[in-house]
Amino acid sequence: MRNQLFIYLILTSLFITTISIRILVKPEIFKRDWPFNGDLNFSKDWSDECDVPCVWTGRADNIDGVFYTIRHNKDARWAFDDAKLAAITIGGATEPEHYHPLLTNENFWKYFTASALLATGSDIPWILKVSSYEEIQKVQPITDPIRKGVIGMFNCKSFNNREKILKEMMKIFPIASIGLCVRTEPWPMCGSKECDKEHVLRKYMFCLAFENGDTPGFVSEKIHQCFRAGSLPVWYGTKDVAWLLPKGSYIDMGDFESHIQLAHYLVHVMNNVTLYNSYFEWKKHPLDPAYVERNAPFWNYKIQCRVCRYVSVIQRGLTWDKTTQNAEIGSSRPIYPEIDIKVQYSSDILVKSFEEDRINYVFRSYTDMLVFLSLFVVIFLVLHISGYTKGILKFLKYRRY
Structure with missing residues (x-):
């Protein structure tokens, strides 16, 4: 079995050896909801760990692909501006369709080149904590x-x-x-x-x-x-x-x-x-x-590496085989080792939201701050009206000495 695995790895190394890939991804879900930040650190150069030298970053310039994380909000709707789709786009989600109804929407998926879901039938299966x-x-x-x-x-x-x-x-x-x-x-x-x-x-x-x-x-x-x-x-x-x-x-x-x-x-x-x-x-x-044959593509190959490999395959006009997570054997074009690709992780280049979603999504990072400031103002006014602010300021004044 180990020999079969080594043969697969050798074929992979012959397929892709020198690549520079940059990936842009939308990071909100990882800042707020995602429990595996340590394992899935996207803003990083993965070149030493991937067979395809691969960089994931939040900078939306000079990219080859976009990895878009679909958020949890069940009522979310997006309109994509075709003119801004300047790269290969992959839609990723870390929950099944009952949390992400958009996953069953054919009109939604027409804006993506591939899917990266926690599903075994996905184009690039996002299998968490898979055993090597x-x-x-x-x-x-x-x-x-x-x-x-x-x-x-x-x-x-x-x-x-x-x-x-x-x-x-x-x-x-x-x-x-x-x-x-x-x-x-x-x-x-x-x-x-x-x-x-x-x-x-x-x-x-x-x-x-x-x-x-x-x-x-x-x-x-x-x-x-x-x-x-x-x-x-x-x-x-x-x-x-x-x-x-x-x-x-x-x-x-x-x-x-x-x-x-x-x-x-x-x-x-x-x-x-x-x-x-x-x-x-x-x-x-x-x-x-x-x-062994079915699992070899996932052993020691992080989602970041397989996304970069996918972009390299598509940019060269080859066909992606989601079973092997590699170029389809027998593609009409020869497999060359010389590739130059970049992919990134962010949203500005990809998404144009409806107005209600911009309020709920683009600005949602400010919500907690506004709530905190509002509570602070209310507490300060209550203390001030109650006459406690003078005592507090006097206490702080003497604390400095």
């Missing part, structure tokens, strides 16, 4: 684990009733819920700080990876974190997760008639060491060739 080949080899079952399942949910308004399902499963099977939803235990502490998530998962016998919706193809970071921790993953989501993990390495709720039946099965597995260990039997055999 080396990490898969290191996975080991936990020694002397806590005999419970563990889950940390922070979105308490799911579209698949996972909160209700979890409550009902808890009546049968012991579960430590350490997130904000259906919480039964506090998040474990490591000294004075909260423990890293995978460090926490590593202590439990089972790890529940319940998505917030069952949209086909939607797979977030949850299942990968459970898998790497060595806890036995229990999956609730799309069947498309099957190609991301070795066969027989997790338990899928979809294989049971109900979540109640699943809960009873988990109790059975918990009390049967042989059955529990059977979910780690895959480690005793070579990885399935089809599994």
Whole structure:
């Protein structure tokens, strides 16, 4: 299997060797809502980590491509000015279509060259926390684990009733819920700080990876974190997760008639060491060739690298193969190593909003500041009317001495 992976890497290096790519992306979602800023730092030169030398920046000049993050607002609408589309455009989203209705709008997608979604069928799948080949080899079952399942949910308004399902499963099977939803235990502490998530998962016998919706193809970071921790993953989501993990390495709720039946099965597995260990039997055999071939494009290839590779393929008139995340084999034009491309991360070059969206979106970064200033003025007036301001100013005056 490793040989197949190396062959793939060699072919990739022959395809792209010398490129200078710049990517422009819209950053608001990462400033306010995104929990993986440390892992997905876009304003950075990724050349040392990508096979395609690649720069992501907020400067909207001299670009080759635009990565546009679709925001959470369900009522959002955008009108794109074709005259301003000076680059290849990729639409990215980190939640499924029930949070981003625009993802199902064909008129919306006509302004984009490709999609980069948390979906296995996307042009450039944005798979978070995907395990590398080396990490898969290191996975080991936990020694002397806590005999419970563990889950940390922070979105308490799911579209698949996972909160209700979890409550009902808890009546049968012991579960430590350490997130904000259906919480039964506090998040474990490591000294004075909260423990890293995978460090926490590593202590439990089972790890529940319940998505917030069952949209086909939607797979977030949850299942990968459970898998790497060595806890036995229990999956609730799309069947498309099957190609991301070795066969027989997790338990899928979809294989049971109900979540109640699943809960009873988990109790059975918990009390049967042989059955529990059977979910780690895959480690005793070579990885399935089809599994390796399907996942090789994502092992050690960040979304930033694959976006830059995509731009290089399209600019040279080649066809993008979303399965291999590379140029389609047998393209009519030869594959040359000499490429010169740039891509960026911002919005001015790409978006022309409707008036209501400009108020809600473009200026939303000022909202918190205005609210804070308003509260400050109100508090100051109340104190002033009450006669406390003179005392406070007098106190501050003497504090300087």
